[in-house]
Amino acid sequence: MTPGAGSWVVGVDSGGSGLRVALAEVTARGPGPAETAVSRTPVRTGEAGIDARHLLEQLLPMVHGLRGRGGAGGARPVAAVAVGAAGMATLGGQLRAELPGALEEALGIRGLALAADAVTAYAGALGQRPGAVVAAGTGMVAVGTDLTEWRRADGWGHLLGDCGGGAWLGRAGLEAALRAHDGRRGGSAALLAAAESVFGPPAGLPGQLYPRTDRPAVLASFAPEVARCAAEGDAVATGILAEAARRIADAAEAVCPRETGREVEIALTGGLLRIGDPLLVPLLAELTDRLPGARVVPPAGDPLSGALSIAAALATGSLQLPGDPAMLHLAGPGGAV
């Protein structure tokens, strides 16, 4: 029997829309079917980074609730926990300091992984195989590994990068709309009409954007309009999507392992892909052109299932994804393992 099989593991996905938690039994082939719980309250981020206490206040009752669902058998023992969080690399100091002790005390766990959300997205999409994963939503980041080390490209936020992501696309579309409004070169009447239908008269657009605290999301809300205009034949919108595809491919190319001796896989994940062919067609063409040795595959699962699979691999001593201080911090109850 696989060591650790029969024990239970917890996966956690913490992000801007809240906290998702999954509990599953470990089998010889990884985590079994999961039970999940969701909190719509995003974990607070303060001056000291992600607030460990606020995370635990939500996480522990959710885990206890999931453990209790087993019925007659009583609370199921948890062997390992993996937490994926947005900003873990730069804002995870408090989690790294406090979670190992707190979770050992509360749950008796033997293994803990604190992962960047891009790493749980990777594990969800490709499991423990070498390759690259693009996560494109409002932002855009690519991570890759040859199972020796992690590489990461972009993910710098809407003012420094996230090139080709939702906020980038929406911003480029609105800029082209305003070019048309002003009579500057490079404008698109179709994008201007779309902007007016979403935001009203252009003169009011700055006032609808700049005072908001969720400016990237406001920009990204226009990305589907850029895709629609491209699908309807607008040349400027088509050009913006082609540029987005090149920029996303730049990031995938920078992180995708070469010469591993085996075929590597690339998975595309994230909500931006829902805009469909206007982005996917040029993006697949770019990836095929630049990375002929890689195969684009559909993601096997989501970041929450990725966290669960990392926890299961920890519990069974079979983790092949490489540890990394910023990307995948591994801690036992007594400290780093």
Added chain:
Amino acid sequence: MTPGAGSWVVGVDSGGSGLRVALAEVTARGPGPAETAVSRTPVRTGEAGIDARHLLEQLLPMVHGLRGRGGAGGARPVAAVAVGAAGMATLGGQLRAELPGALEEALGIRGLALAADAVTAYAGALGQRPGAVVAAGTGMVAVGTDLTEWRRADGWGHLLGDCGGGAWLGRAGLEAALRAHDGRRGGSAALLAAAESVFGPPAGLPGQLYPRTDRPAVLASFAPEVARCAAEGDAVATGILAEAARRIADAAEAVCPRETGREVEIALTGGLLRIGDPLLVPLLAELTDRLPGARVVPPAGDPLSGALSIAAALATGSLQLPGDPAMLHLAGPGGAV
């Protein structure tokens, strides 16, 4: 004698760095030598736009102080006031409602102009002649007039435009720095070194930018580094400046009058021009190429002198710049004139 000559006029320039006020006697050839006062307290902008009361609280004591400097002659009578303010078009509602009455009561003025800061920049640079003025600082806007109507291009802020301005340039430079850091195509090792010398390790850059409320200024602070790298031969930085020049020229081209029957002038103004030849050389080449009938001239004066010249033209009934609800709102004590 010119009507209005011998009376006094006030020009006001209100912006993010404070309030500047000038008083001058009207002569047959426009305002005479000005006396000026400066407040470092920017006029507040609230939900209702630019705060008229806060402007008046600062402006009136400054005007009274300047009027009193005349000595034995007593307080000098003010015939007209022109106020140029950033955001006047969209945020100037309270000023348009309250300033005419308040300034008539306090100063007995007969004429008031409320102008977009781009219009006072225009009047300062080109006076009342047809042409186009580019104002490039942290942001970027171009305005032009054939003396019948105003045209305006860009000036949409750092997320929607201001293409080629300081924040745009700095942002493009930092993006290229992070491309080099990530190993993406299009990166510049020279810009990465410059970014590290200004901001420290790249991992800390998002934390130094996103929490700030003056993000455009932080981005613009890197523009001189882009110019320096270009001057030292970095191809990526040179490409960024060439692109900035094209985008600024896009705006100038969109607003510059054609077929006026007389030569039009273009003036380049604003702090961004201090980065010098790396921007000016490609920009002048673009302008010459696109607008062969226009002549690039040095600006005659700054926005404060522009406000003063508008006030003097109001006082003498010689205003040739066209009124416009958003760009140049003209009000007499009894209402719009």
